[in-house]
Amino acid sequence: MEEILPTFDSAFSIDCLIFGFDAGELKILLIERNEEPFKDWLALPGYFVKQDESLDDAADRILYELTGLRDLPMKQFHTFGEVNRHPQGRVITVGYYALIRINGQKELRPISPYARKAIWRSVNDLPKLAFDHSEIFRKGFGIIRKRLNYQPLAFDLLPEKFTLTQLQGLYEAILNKKLDKRNFRKKMLSYGFLKELVEKQKGVSYRAAKLYKFDRRKYLKIFQSEMTA
Amino acid sequence: MEEILPTFDSAFSIDCLIFGFDAGELKILLIERNEEPFKDWLALPGYFVKQDESLDDAADRILYELTGLRDLPMKQFHTFGEVNRHPQGRVITVGYYALIRINGQKELRPISPYARKAIWRSVNDLPKLAFDHSEIFRKGFGIIRKRLNYQPLAFDLLPEKFTLTQLQGLYEAILNKKLDKRNFRKKMLSYGFLKELVEKQKGVSYRAAKLYKFDRRKYLKIFQSEMTA
DNA sequence: ATATAAGGTGTGAAAATTACACCATTAAAT
DNA sequence: ATTTAATGGTGTAATTTTCACACCTTATAT
Numbered sequence: 001m002e003e004i005l006p007t008f009d010s011a012f013s014i015d016c017l018i019f020g021f022d023a024g025e026l027k028i029l030l031i032e033r034n035e036e037p038f039k040d041w042l043a044l045p046g047y048f049v050k051q052d053e054s055l056d057d058a059a060d061r062i063l064y065e066l067t068g069l070r071d072l073p074m075k076q077f078h079t080f081g082e083v084n085r086h087p088q089g090r091v092i093t094v095g096y097y098a099l100i101r102i103n104g105q106k107e108l109r110p111i112s113p114y115a116r117k118a119i120w121r122s123v124n125d126l127p128k129l130a131f132d133h134s135e136i137f138r139k140g141f142g143i144i145r146k147r148l149n150y151q152p153l154a155f156d157l158l159p160e161k162f163t164l165t166q167l168q169g170l171y172e173a174i175l176n177k178k179l180d181k182r183n184f185r186k187k188m189l190s191y192g193f194l195k196e197l198v199e200k201q202k203g204v205s206y207r208a209a210k211l212y213k214f215d216r217r218k219y220l221k222i223f224q225s226e227m228t229a
Numbered sequence: 230m231e232e233i234l235p236t237f238d239s240a241f242s243i244d245c246l247i248f249g250f251d252a253g254e255l256k257i258l259l260i261e262r263n264e265e266p267f268k269d270w271l272a273l274p275g276y277f278v279k280q281d282e283s284l285d286d287a288a289d290r291i292l293y294e295l296t297g298l299r300d301l302p303m304k305q306f307h308t309f310g311e312v313n314r315h316p317q318g319r320v321i322t323v324g325y326y327a328l329i330r331i332n333g334q335k336e337l338r339p340i341s342p343y344a345r346k347a348i349w350r351s352v353n354d355l356p357k358l359a360f361d362h363s364e365i366f367r368k369g370f371g372i373i374r375k376r377l378n379y380q381p382l383a384f385d386l387l388p389e390k391f392t393l394t395q396l397q398g399l400y401e402a403i404l405n406k407k408l409d410k411r412n413f414r415k416k417m418l419s420y421g422f423l424k425e426l427v428e429k430q431k432g433v434s435y436r437a438a439k440l441y442k443f444d445r446r447k448y449l450k451i452f453q454s455e456m457t458a
Numbered sequence: 459a460t461a462t463a464a465g466g467t468g469t470g471a472a473a474a475t476t477a478c479a480c481c482a483t484t485a486a487a488t
Numbered sequence: 489a490t491t492t493a494a495t496g497g498t499g500t501a502a503t504t505t506t507c508a509c510a511c512c513t514t515a516t517a518t
Contacts, residue, residue, distance in 0.1 A: 010280060012239070012310075012321055051239060051319055055310030079308040079323050081241075081284030090280055092241055092321075094308050165495075182498070183476065190474095206494045207483035394464075411467070412507065435463040436514040 010090035014059045015046030015133065016074065017095060017140040018067070020102035021157040025122045026173040027102065028137065030129070031066050031115035037087050038130035044137065045118065046093065059096045067118040068109040072098040073156075077143050078136075085132045097140050099156040148174050152193075155214035163201055163209035164188065193219040239319035243288045244275030244362065245303065246324060246369040247296070249331035250386040254351045255402040256331065257366065259358070260295050260344035266316050267359035271350070273366065275322065276343065288325045296347040297338040301327040302385075306372050307365075314361045324365050326373060328385040377403050381422075384443035392430055392438035393417065422448040 018029035030042045045066040049058040055076065064070045074096040081092040108118040123141065128134055147153060154170050168184050188194060195215045201208040247258035259271045274295040278287040284305065293299045303325040310321040337347040352370065357363055376382060383399050384391075397413050417423060424444045430437040 010241070012241070049310070049321075052312055054312050055308065055321065058310075076308060079284065079305060081278070081287075081323070083281055083283050092278075092284065094310070163496090180477075181496095182478080185497080186499095187475090201496095204495080205485045207485090207496050209496055392465090409508075410465095411509085414466080415468095416506090430465095433464080434516045436465050436516085438465055 010092070012049040012055075012058075013046055013091050013093040014049060014055065014062050015044045015080075015093050015095050015136055016059060016063050017044060017077075017097040017137060017144075018063070018069070018072070019097070019099045019123075019144070019157065020120055021170050021173065022102045022120065024169050024173065025124070026170075027120040028123050028126070029067060029069075029108075029118060030121050031110065031118050033114065033130060034116040035114050041130040042119075042121070042127055043130035044133045045115070046133075047112070047114065048091075049094075055094055059094075065112040066110050066115045068107065068111065069100070072100055074098040077140050080132065080136060082132070093136075095136050095140055097144060099144075099153050101157060101159055103159060145174055152214065152216075152219055155216075158214075161197060161199065161211040161213055163211060165209060167212075191219075191222065193222060239321070241278040241284075241287075242275055242320050242322040243278060243284065243291050244273045244309075244322050244324050244365055245288060245292050246273060246306075246326040246366060246373075247292070247298070247301070248326070248328045248352075248373070248386065249349055250399050250402065251331045251349065253398050253402065254353070255386075255399075256349040257352050257355070258296060258298075258337075258347060259350050260339065260347050262343065262359060263345040264343050270359040271348075271356055272359035273362045274344070274347065275362075276341070277320075278323075284323055288323075294341040295339050295344045297336065297340065298329070301329055303327040306369050309361065309365060311361070316360075322365075324369055326369050328373075328382050330386060330388055332388060374403055381443065381445075381448055384445075390426060390428065390440040390442055392440060394438060396441075420448075420451065422451060 047062040195213045276291045
Protein backbone atom coordinates (compact mmCIF):
# COMPACT_ATOMS: atom_id res chain seq x y z
CA MET A 1 0.00 0.00 0.00
CA GLU A 2 2.94 2.30 0.43
CA GLU A 3 4.52 1.64 -2.94
CA ILE A 4 4.55 5.34 -3.67
CA LEU A 5 5.47 7.41 -0.68
CA PRO A 6 4.25 10.96 -0.57
CA THR A 7 6.77 13.44 -1.91
CA PHE A 8 7.51 14.93 1.48
CA ASP A 9 10.06 13.42 3.77
CA SER A 10 7.69 12.12 6.34
CA ALA A 11 4.05 11.27 6.60
CA PHE A 12 1.21 10.60 9.00
CA SER A 13 -0.92 7.57 8.86
CA ILE A 14 -3.81 6.03 10.74
CA ASP A 15 -4.11 2.43 11.83
CA CYS A 16 -7.41 1.04 13.02
CA LEU A 17 -8.12 -1.58 15.64
CA ILE A 18 -11.67 -2.78 15.00
CA PHE A 19 -12.99 -5.30 17.49
CA GLY A 20 -15.95 -7.58 17.03
CA PHE A 21 -17.50 -10.42 19.01
CA ASP A 22 -18.77 -13.59 17.42
CA ALA A 23 -19.28 -17.16 18.53
CA GLY A 24 -18.02 -16.36 21.99
CA GLU A 25 -14.73 -15.04 20.67
CA LEU A 26 -13.27 -11.59 20.49
CA LYS A 27 -12.12 -10.81 16.97
CA ILE A 28 -10.21 -8.15 15.19
CA LEU A 29 -10.50 -6.89 11.65
CA LEU A 30 -7.45 -7.34 9.43
CA ILE A 31 -6.70 -6.75 5.80
CA GLU A 32 -4.67 -8.86 3.45
CA ARG A 33 -2.18 -6.51 1.83
CA ASN A 34 -1.97 -6.46 -1.94
CA GLU A 35 1.12 -4.26 -2.28
CA GLU A 36 4.71 -4.08 -1.20
CA PRO A 37 6.05 -3.80 1.38
CA PHE A 38 4.61 -6.70 3.30
CA LYS A 39 2.61 -7.85 0.27
CA ASP A 40 0.32 -10.76 1.22
CA TRP A 41 0.80 -10.12 4.93
CA LEU A 42 -2.03 -9.44 7.28
CA ALA A 43 -2.15 -5.92 8.65
CA LEU A 44 -4.36 -3.53 10.53
CA PRO A 45 -6.47 -1.38 8.21
CA GLY A 46 -4.39 1.75 7.84
CA TYR A 47 -3.21 4.35 5.37
CA PHE A 48 -1.92 7.89 4.97
CA VAL A 49 -3.67 10.99 6.21
CA LYS A 50 -4.35 13.58 3.54
CA GLN A 51 -3.16 17.13 3.73
CA ASP A 52 -6.59 18.63 4.20
CA GLU A 53 -8.38 16.23 6.48
CA SER A 54 -8.38 15.96 10.25
CA LEU A 55 -7.19 12.80 11.94
CA ASP A 56 -10.73 11.80 12.82
CA ASP A 57 -11.89 12.31 9.24
CA ALA A 58 -8.92 10.40 7.91
CA ALA A 59 -9.66 7.47 10.20
CA ASP A 60 -13.21 7.26 8.86
CA ARG A 61 -12.17 7.48 5.23
CA ILE A 62 -9.32 5.02 5.50
CA LEU A 63 -11.33 2.39 7.28
CA TYR A 64 -14.03 2.72 4.64
CA GLU A 65 -11.64 2.40 1.75
CA LEU A 66 -9.96 -0.67 3.14
CA THR A 67 -12.91 -2.53 4.61
CA GLY A 68 -16.14 -0.97 3.42
CA LEU A 69 -17.12 -0.07 6.99
CA ARG A 70 -18.30 3.45 7.52
CA ASP A 71 -18.88 6.01 10.23
CA LEU A 72 -17.81 3.91 13.17
CA PRO A 73 -17.35 5.75 16.46
CA MET A 74 -13.57 5.45 16.46
CA LYS A 75 -11.35 6.92 19.11
CA GLN A 76 -7.68 7.62 19.22
CA PHE A 77 -5.61 5.60 21.68
CA HIS A 78 -1.89 6.16 21.02
CA THR A 79 0.56 7.55 18.48
CA PHE A 80 3.53 5.52 17.32
CA GLY A 81 6.59 7.39 16.18
CA GLU A 82 9.68 5.21 16.19
CA VAL A 83 12.04 6.30 13.44
CA ASN A 84 12.28 2.97 11.68
CA ARG A 85 8.83 1.59 12.15
CA HIS A 86 8.15 1.84 8.42
CA PRO A 87 10.71 0.45 5.95
CA GLN A 88 10.17 3.11 3.32
CA GLY A 89 10.50 6.30 5.25
CA ARG A 90 9.46 8.21 8.29
CA VAL A 91 5.83 7.53 9.07
CA ILE A 92 4.17 8.44 12.30
CA THR A 93 0.90 6.66 12.83
CA VAL A 94 -2.05 7.39 15.07
CA GLY A 95 -3.88 4.36 16.43
CA TYR A 96 -7.68 4.42 16.51
CA TYR A 97 -10.07 1.82 17.83
CA ALA A 98 -13.74 0.97 17.64
CA LEU A 99 -15.90 -1.88 18.89
CA ILE A 100 -18.74 -2.99 16.66
CA ARG A 101 -21.33 -5.65 16.03
CA ILE A 102 -20.12 -8.17 13.50
CA ASN A 103 -23.50 -9.67 12.72
CA GLY A 104 -25.79 -7.48 10.67
CA GLN A 105 -22.76 -5.54 9.54
CA LYS A 106 -22.86 -5.34 5.79
CA GLU A 107 -20.33 -7.35 3.85
CA LEU A 108 -16.67 -6.44 4.09
CA ARG A 109 -15.55 -5.22 0.73
CA PRO A 110 -12.35 -3.20 0.29
CA ILE A 111 -12.73 -0.29 -2.12
CA SER A 112 -9.03 0.40 -2.35
CA PRO A 113 -6.78 -1.97 -4.31
CA TYR A 114 -4.28 -1.88 -1.46
CA ALA A 115 -6.32 -4.44 0.42
CA ARG A 116 -7.15 -7.72 -1.24
CA LYS A 117 -9.72 -8.52 1.38
CA ALA A 118 -10.73 -7.80 4.93
CA ILE A 119 -11.22 -10.61 7.43
CA TRP A 120 -12.02 -11.18 11.08
CA ARG A 121 -9.46 -13.05 13.16
CA SER A 122 -9.68 -14.16 16.75
CA VAL A 123 -7.45 -12.12 19.01
CA ASN A 124 -6.20 -15.39 20.47
CA ASP A 125 -4.94 -16.60 17.14
CA LEU A 126 -3.09 -13.73 15.52
CA PRO A 127 -0.18 -14.26 13.17
CA LYS A 128 2.69 -11.80 13.03
CA LEU A 129 1.34 -8.67 11.38
CA ALA A 130 2.93 -6.26 8.92
CA PHE A 131 5.05 -3.32 10.11
CA ASP A 132 4.82 -2.85 13.88
CA HIS A 133 1.14 -3.69 13.82
CA SER A 134 1.50 -6.51 16.32
CA GLU A 135 2.81 -3.99 18.80
CA ILE A 136 0.05 -1.54 17.99
CA PHE A 137 -2.47 -4.28 18.61
CA ARG A 138 -0.94 -5.19 21.97
CA LYS A 139 -0.92 -1.62 23.13
CA GLY A 140 -4.48 -0.91 22.01
CA PHE A 141 -5.91 -4.12 23.39
CA GLY A 142 -4.33 -3.39 26.76
CA ILE A 143 -5.91 0.05 26.83
CA ILE A 144 -9.33 -1.26 25.88
CA ARG A 145 -9.18 -3.98 28.50
CA LYS A 146 -8.65 -1.33 31.15
CA ARG A 147 -11.39 0.91 29.81
CA LEU A 148 -13.91 -1.90 29.91
CA ASN A 149 -13.99 -1.50 33.68
CA TYR A 150 -15.41 1.97 33.59
CA GLN A 151 -16.89 2.51 30.17
CA PRO A 152 -19.82 0.78 28.46
CA LEU A 153 -17.75 -0.58 25.62
CA ALA A 154 -19.26 -4.04 25.66
CA PHE A 155 -22.66 -3.03 24.35
CA ASP A 156 -21.20 -1.87 21.07
CA LEU A 157 -20.07 -5.41 20.41
CA LEU A 158 -23.33 -7.17 21.10
CA PRO A 159 -26.51 -7.22 19.05
CA GLU A 160 -29.06 -4.67 20.16
CA LYS A 161 -30.91 -7.32 22.13
CA PHE A 162 -28.75 -9.66 24.15
CA THR A 163 -28.88 -12.04 27.08
CA LEU A 164 -26.97 -11.62 30.30
CA THR A 165 -25.05 -14.77 29.53
CA GLN A 166 -23.87 -13.28 26.25
CA LEU A 167 -22.82 -10.13 28.05
CA GLN A 168 -20.89 -12.10 30.62
CA GLY A 169 -19.22 -14.18 27.93
CA LEU A 170 -18.04 -11.00 26.28
CA TYR A 171 -16.58 -9.61 29.49
CA GLU A 172 -14.83 -12.90 30.04
CA ALA A 173 -13.43 -12.85 26.50
CA ILE A 174 -12.03 -9.36 26.91
CA LEU A 175 -10.74 -9.72 30.44
CA ASN A 176 -9.61 -13.26 29.77
CA LYS A 177 -10.91 -14.67 33.03
CA LYS A 178 -14.01 -16.36 34.42
CA LEU A 179 -16.56 -14.29 36.30
CA ASP A 180 -19.11 -15.40 38.87
CA LYS A 181 -22.56 -15.63 37.29
CA ARG A 182 -24.64 -14.43 40.20
CA ASN A 183 -22.37 -11.58 41.10
CA PHE A 184 -22.06 -10.49 37.50
CA ARG A 185 -25.81 -10.37 36.95
CA LYS A 186 -26.46 -8.65 40.24
CA LYS A 187 -23.94 -5.96 39.50
CA MET A 188 -24.95 -5.34 35.91
CA LEU A 189 -28.60 -5.05 36.83
CA SER A 190 -27.84 -2.81 39.80
CA TYR A 191 -26.49 -0.12 37.50
CA GLY A 192 -29.98 0.40 36.19
CA PHE A 193 -29.10 0.99 32.58
CA LEU A 194 -30.18 -2.38 31.27
CA LYS A 195 -33.73 -2.50 30.01
CA GLU A 196 -35.43 -5.86 30.39
CA LEU A 197 -37.52 -6.79 27.36
CA VAL A 198 -40.63 -8.96 27.27
CA GLU A 199 -39.13 -10.79 24.35
CA LYS A 200 -37.09 -13.90 24.83
CA GLN A 201 -34.31 -15.65 23.03
CA LYS A 202 -35.46 -17.88 20.16
CA GLY A 203 -34.19 -20.97 18.42
CA VAL A 204 -32.27 -22.44 21.32
CA SER A 205 -32.72 -26.02 22.40
CA TYR A 206 -32.86 -25.14 26.06
CA ARG A 207 -34.70 -22.72 28.25
CA ALA A 208 -34.84 -19.37 26.49
CA ALA A 209 -33.20 -16.45 28.26
CA LYS A 210 -34.64 -12.99 28.71
CA LEU A 211 -33.37 -10.34 26.34
CA TYR A 212 -32.05 -6.96 27.44
CA LYS A 213 -31.23 -3.68 25.77
CA PHE A 214 -28.57 -1.16 26.78
CA ASP A 215 -30.30 2.12 27.62
CA ARG A 216 -27.72 4.71 26.70
CA ARG A 217 -29.82 7.61 27.95
CA LYS A 218 -30.06 6.16 31.41
CA TYR A 219 -26.38 5.35 31.33
CA LEU A 220 -25.51 8.95 30.53
CA LYS A 221 -27.80 10.23 33.26
CA ILE A 222 -26.09 8.07 35.84
CA PHE A 223 -22.64 8.79 34.51
CA GLN A 224 -23.10 12.54 34.29
CA SER A 225 -24.53 12.88 37.77
CA GLU A 226 -21.48 11.03 39.05
CA MET A 227 -19.25 13.48 37.22
CA THR A 228 -20.85 16.56 38.67
CA ALA A 229 -21.11 15.09 42.18
CA MET B 230 8.95 29.87 16.36
CA GLU B 231 7.49 28.71 13.11
CA GLU B 232 8.76 31.57 10.99
CA ILE B 233 10.31 29.10 8.62
CA LEU B 234 8.10 26.10 8.05
CA PRO B 235 9.78 22.90 7.01
CA THR B 236 9.84 22.43 3.28
CA PHE B 237 7.37 19.59 3.27
CA ASP B 238 3.68 20.20 3.27
CA SER B 239 2.99 19.08 6.76
CA ALA B 240 4.86 18.56 9.98
CA PHE B 241 4.74 16.93 13.36
CA SER B 242 5.32 18.72 16.55
CA ILE B 243 5.40 18.01 20.24
CA ASP B 244 3.77 20.09 22.95
CA CYS B 245 4.60 19.53 26.57
CA LEU B 246 2.43 19.87 29.64
CA ILE B 247 4.80 20.12 32.59
CA PHE B 248 3.14 20.28 35.98
CA GLY B 249 4.71 21.43 39.20
CA PHE B 250 3.47 22.06 42.72
CA ASP B 251 4.53 25.02 44.78
CA ALA B 252 3.05 27.02 47.63
CA GLY B 253 -0.02 24.82 47.69
CA GLU B 254 -0.79 25.52 44.05
CA LEU B 255 -0.62 23.36 40.98
CA LYS B 256 1.41 25.09 38.28
CA ILE B 257 2.22 24.59 34.67
CA LEU B 258 5.31 25.52 32.72
CA LEU B 259 4.81 28.01 29.89
CA ILE B 260 7.12 29.83 27.54
CA GLU B 261 6.92 33.35 26.32
CA ARG B 262 7.17 33.21 22.54
CA ASN B 263 9.76 35.32 20.83
CA GLU B 264 8.67 34.71 17.23
CA GLU B 265 5.65 35.03 15.00
CA PRO B 266 3.04 33.75 14.92
CA PHE B 267 1.75 34.48 18.40
CA LYS B 268 4.87 36.48 19.23
CA ASP B 269 4.81 37.54 22.92
CA TRP B 270 2.04 35.09 23.73
CA LEU B 271 2.33 32.44 26.33
CA ALA B 272 2.42 28.91 24.98
CA LEU B 273 3.15 25.36 25.98
CA PRO B 274 6.77 24.39 25.31
CA GLY B 275 6.61 22.79 21.89
CA TYR B 276 8.37 22.52 18.56
CA PHE B 277 8.85 20.38 15.47
CA VAL B 278 9.97 16.78 15.46
CA LYS B 279 13.06 16.10 13.39
CA GLN B 280 13.21 13.57 10.62
CA ASP B 281 15.48 11.17 12.44
CA GLU B 282 14.27 11.22 16.01
CA SER B 283 11.49 9.30 17.69
CA LEU B 284 8.61 11.13 19.31
CA ASP B 285 9.94 10.39 22.77
CA ASP B 286 13.39 11.67 21.87
CA ALA B 287 11.91 14.76 20.27
CA ALA B 288 9.91 15.52 23.39
CA ASP B 289 13.05 15.41 25.52
CA ARG B 290 15.06 17.57 23.15
CA ILE B 291 12.36 20.15 22.62
CA LEU B 292 11.62 20.59 26.28
CA TYR B 293 15.31 21.02 26.95
CA GLU B 294 15.78 23.60 24.23
CA LEU B 295 12.84 25.67 25.34
CA THR B 296 13.12 25.43 29.10
CA GLY B 297 16.48 23.95 30.05
CA LEU B 298 14.79 20.94 31.68
CA ARG B 299 16.17 17.57 30.75
CA ASP B 300 15.30 13.92 30.81
CA LEU B 301 11.93 14.19 32.45
CA PRO B 302 9.80 11.05 32.40
CA MET B 303 7.30 12.39 29.88
CA LYS B 304 4.41 10.40 28.54
CA GLN B 305 2.18 10.87 25.56
CA PHE B 306 -1.46 11.67 26.24
CA HIS B 307 -3.18 12.68 22.98
CA THR B 308 -2.52 13.74 19.41
CA PHE B 309 -4.15 16.83 17.96
CA GLY B 310 -4.74 16.89 14.24
CA GLU B 311 -7.33 19.46 13.27
CA VAL B 312 -6.55 20.85 9.83
CA ASN B 313 -6.38 24.48 10.84
CA ARG B 314 -4.93 24.29 14.28
CA HIS B 315 -1.74 26.00 13.10
CA PRO B 316 -1.99 29.22 11.05
CA GLN B 317 1.00 28.47 8.85
CA GLY B 318 0.32 25.01 7.61
CA ARG B 319 -0.65 21.52 8.50
CA VAL B 320 0.88 20.59 11.81
CA ILE B 321 -0.11 17.56 13.80
CA THR B 322 1.07 17.70 17.37
CA VAL B 323 1.54 15.04 19.97
CA GLY B 324 0.86 16.07 23.55
CA TYR B 325 3.24 14.88 26.27
CA TYR B 326 3.07 15.43 30.00
CA ALA B 327 5.28 15.12 33.04
CA LEU B 328 4.95 15.99 36.70
CA ILE B 329 8.04 17.28 38.45
CA ARG B 330 9.39 18.93 41.57
CA ILE B 331 9.72 22.66 41.10
CA ASN B 332 12.00 23.25 44.04
CA GLY B 333 15.53 22.07 43.61
CA GLN B 334 14.97 22.09 39.89
CA LYS B 335 17.77 24.06 38.32
CA GLU B 336 17.02 27.44 36.84
CA LEU B 337 14.77 27.65 33.81
CA ARG B 338 16.83 28.92 30.93
CA PRO B 339 15.68 28.55 27.32
CA ILE B 340 18.48 27.53 24.97
CA SER B 341 16.49 28.21 21.83
CA PRO B 342 15.80 31.81 20.76
CA TYR B 343 12.20 30.85 20.09
CA ALA B 344 11.41 31.16 23.76
CA ARG B 345 12.21 34.41 25.54
CA LYS B 346 11.73 32.81 28.90
CA ALA B 347 10.02 29.94 30.66
CA ILE B 348 7.74 30.55 33.62
CA TRP B 349 5.48 28.71 36.02
CA ARG B 350 1.82 29.74 36.09
CA SER B 351 -0.93 28.52 38.34
CA VAL B 352 -3.40 26.31 36.51
CA ASN B 353 -6.16 28.38 38.06
CA ASP B 354 -4.92 31.58 36.49
CA LEU B 355 -4.14 30.79 32.89
CA PRO B 356 -4.45 33.38 30.14
CA LYS B 357 -5.47 32.39 26.65
CA LEU B 358 -2.56 30.50 25.15
CA ALA B 359 -1.09 30.50 21.64
CA PHE B 360 -2.48 28.17 18.94
CA ASP B 361 -4.88 25.60 20.38
CA HIS B 362 -2.74 25.21 23.47
CA SER B 363 -5.57 26.09 25.83
CA GLU B 364 -7.47 23.14 24.47
CA ILE B 365 -4.43 20.88 24.72
CA PHE B 366 -4.05 21.93 28.33
CA ARG B 367 -7.70 21.19 29.13
CA LYS B 368 -7.53 17.77 27.56
CA GLY B 369 -4.27 16.84 29.23
CA PHE B 370 -5.26 18.13 32.64
CA GLY B 371 -8.48 16.13 32.48
CA ILE B 372 -6.56 12.97 31.68
CA ILE B 373 -4.08 13.50 34.49
CA ARG B 374 -6.83 14.18 36.99
CA LYS B 375 -8.33 10.79 36.18
CA ARG B 376 -4.99 9.01 36.32
CA LEU B 377 -4.27 10.40 39.75
CA ASN B 378 -6.82 7.95 41.14
CA TYR B 379 -4.88 4.90 40.12
CA GLN B 380 -1.32 5.96 39.49
CA PRO B 381 1.27 7.39 41.87
CA LEU B 382 1.63 10.66 40.01
CA ALA B 383 1.57 12.86 43.05
CA PHE B 384 4.96 11.81 44.39
CA ASP B 385 6.73 13.18 41.35
CA LEU B 386 5.49 16.63 42.28
CA LEU B 387 6.58 16.64 45.91
CA PRO B 388 10.05 16.85 47.37
CA GLU B 389 11.58 13.51 48.19
CA LYS B 390 10.58 13.90 51.83
CA PHE B 391 7.11 15.22 52.44
CA THR B 392 4.42 15.37 55.07
CA LEU B 393 0.98 13.83 54.75
CA THR B 394 -0.56 17.28 54.86
CA GLN B 395 1.49 18.30 51.83
CA LEU B 396 0.41 15.18 50.02
CA GLN B 397 -3.22 15.84 50.81
CA GLY B 398 -2.91 19.44 49.71
CA LEU B 399 -1.58 18.26 46.38
CA TYR B 400 -4.43 15.83 45.85
CA GLU B 401 -6.84 18.60 46.69
CA ALA B 402 -5.18 20.94 44.22
CA ILE B 403 -5.38 18.43 41.39
CA LEU B 404 -8.85 17.11 42.12
CA ASN B 405 -10.08 20.56 43.04
CA LYS B 406 -11.98 19.46 46.11
CA LYS B 407 -11.50 19.10 49.85
CA LEU B 408 -10.68 15.67 51.26
CA ASP B 409 -11.22 14.35 54.75
CA LYS B 410 -7.98 14.38 56.73
CA ARG B 411 -8.44 11.20 58.70
CA ASN B 412 -9.72 9.15 55.82
CA PHE B 413 -7.01 10.41 53.51
CA ARG B 414 -4.21 9.51 55.92
CA LYS B 415 -5.69 6.16 56.76
CA LYS B 416 -6.02 5.23 53.11
CA MET B 417 -2.60 6.44 52.04
CA LEU B 418 -0.87 4.62 54.86
CA SER B 419 -2.88 1.46 54.26
CA TYR B 420 -1.31 1.06 50.82
CA GLY B 421 1.98 0.35 52.50
CA PHE B 422 4.21 2.17 50.05
CA LEU B 423 4.90 5.20 52.21
CA LYS B 424 8.01 4.92 54.32
CA GLU B 425 7.89 6.79 57.58
CA LEU B 426 11.12 8.60 58.37
CA VAL B 427 12.55 9.40 61.78
CA GLU B 428 13.21 12.88 60.56
CA LYS B 429 10.69 15.63 61.08
CA GLN B 430 9.76 18.81 59.35
CA LYS B 431 11.94 21.80 60.25
CA GLY B 432 11.56 25.52 60.41
CA VAL B 433 7.84 25.66 61.04
CA SER B 434 6.38 27.68 63.88
CA TYR B 435 4.09 24.91 65.00
CA ARG B 436 4.33 21.24 65.79
CA ALA B 437 6.59 19.59 63.23
CA ALA B 438 5.06 16.84 61.15
CA LYS B 439 6.60 13.48 60.37
CA LEU B 440 8.24 13.15 57.00
CA TYR B 441 7.56 10.32 54.59
CA LYS B 442 9.17 8.96 51.46
CA PHE B 443 7.47 7.24 48.55
CA ASP B 444 8.88 3.71 48.27
CA ARG B 445 8.66 2.97 44.59
CA ARG B 446 9.90 -0.59 44.95
CA LYS B 447 7.15 -1.47 47.35
CA TYR B 448 4.64 0.29 45.15
CA LEU B 449 5.68 -1.80 42.17
CA LYS B 450 5.52 -4.99 44.18
CA ILE B 451 1.96 -4.26 45.23
CA PHE B 452 0.93 -3.07 41.81
CA GLN B 453 2.44 -5.99 39.95
CA SER B 454 0.94 -8.62 42.23
CA GLU B 455 -2.44 -7.01 41.64
CA MET B 456 -1.88 -7.27 37.91
CA THR B 457 -1.02 -10.93 37.93
CA ALA B 458 -3.73 -11.86 40.46
C1' DA C 459 1.96 31.46 80.49
C1' DT C 460 -0.52 31.79 76.80
C1' DA C 461 -1.87 32.15 72.11
C1' DT C 462 -1.51 30.16 67.63
C1' DA C 463 -1.35 26.87 64.08
C1' DA C 464 -1.07 22.57 62.49
C1' DG C 465 -0.26 17.44 63.88
C1' DG C 466 -2.30 13.35 64.85
C1' DT C 467 -5.78 9.92 66.09
C1' DG C 468 -10.72 6.02 66.18
C1' DT C 469 -15.30 4.42 65.72
C1' DG C 470 -19.63 3.18 63.90
C1' DA C 471 -22.81 3.07 59.86
C1' DA C 472 -23.47 2.12 55.19
C1' DA C 473 -22.24 0.32 50.89
C1' DA C 474 -19.81 -2.72 47.92
C1' DT C 475 -17.62 -7.01 47.07
C1' DT C 476 -16.96 -11.79 47.35
C1' DA C 477 -17.84 -16.76 47.77
C1' DC C 478 -20.92 -20.14 47.08
C1' DA C 479 -25.17 -24.37 45.08
C1' DC C 480 -29.42 -25.69 43.58
C1' DC C 481 -33.89 -25.96 41.20
C1' DA C 482 -36.37 -24.53 36.71
C1' DT C 483 -37.18 -24.64 31.97
C1' DT C 484 -36.88 -25.98 27.21
C1' DA C 485 -36.02 -28.87 23.09
C1' DA C 486 -34.18 -32.94 21.36
C1' DA C 487 -33.42 -37.78 21.63
C1' DT C 488 -35.10 -42.11 22.96
C1' DA D 489 -44.09 -40.32 27.78
C1' DT D 490 -39.72 -40.13 29.67
C1' DT D 491 -35.14 -38.95 29.87
C1' DT D 492 -31.21 -36.14 28.86
C1' DA D 493 -28.52 -32.20 27.97
C1' DA D 494 -27.83 -27.57 28.25
C1' DT D 495 -28.49 -23.22 30.02
C1' DG D 496 -31.59 -19.88 32.86
C1' DG D 497 -32.26 -17.90 36.97
C1' DT D 498 -32.03 -16.92 41.94
C1' DG D 499 -30.27 -15.29 47.73
C1' DT D 500 -27.55 -14.98 51.75
C1' DA D 501 -23.88 -14.31 54.89
C1' DA D 502 -19.06 -12.79 55.65
C1' DT D 503 -15.74 -9.54 54.51
C1' DT D 504 -13.91 -5.39 52.95
C1' DT D 505 -14.16 -0.71 51.73
C1' DT D 506 -15.93 3.75 52.15
C1' DC D 507 -17.62 7.52 54.52
C1' DA D 508 -18.87 10.90 58.09
C1' DC D 509 -17.41 13.04 61.97
C1' DA D 510 -14.45 16.05 66.71
C1' DC D 511 -10.99 16.51 69.96
C1' DC D 512 -6.62 16.52 72.34
C1' DT D 513 -1.40 17.19 71.42
C1' DT D 514 2.69 19.51 70.34
C1' DA D 515 5.98 23.08 68.88
C1' DT D 516 6.92 27.83 68.39
C1' DA D 517 6.46 32.82 69.08
C1' DT D 518 5.13 36.34 72.06
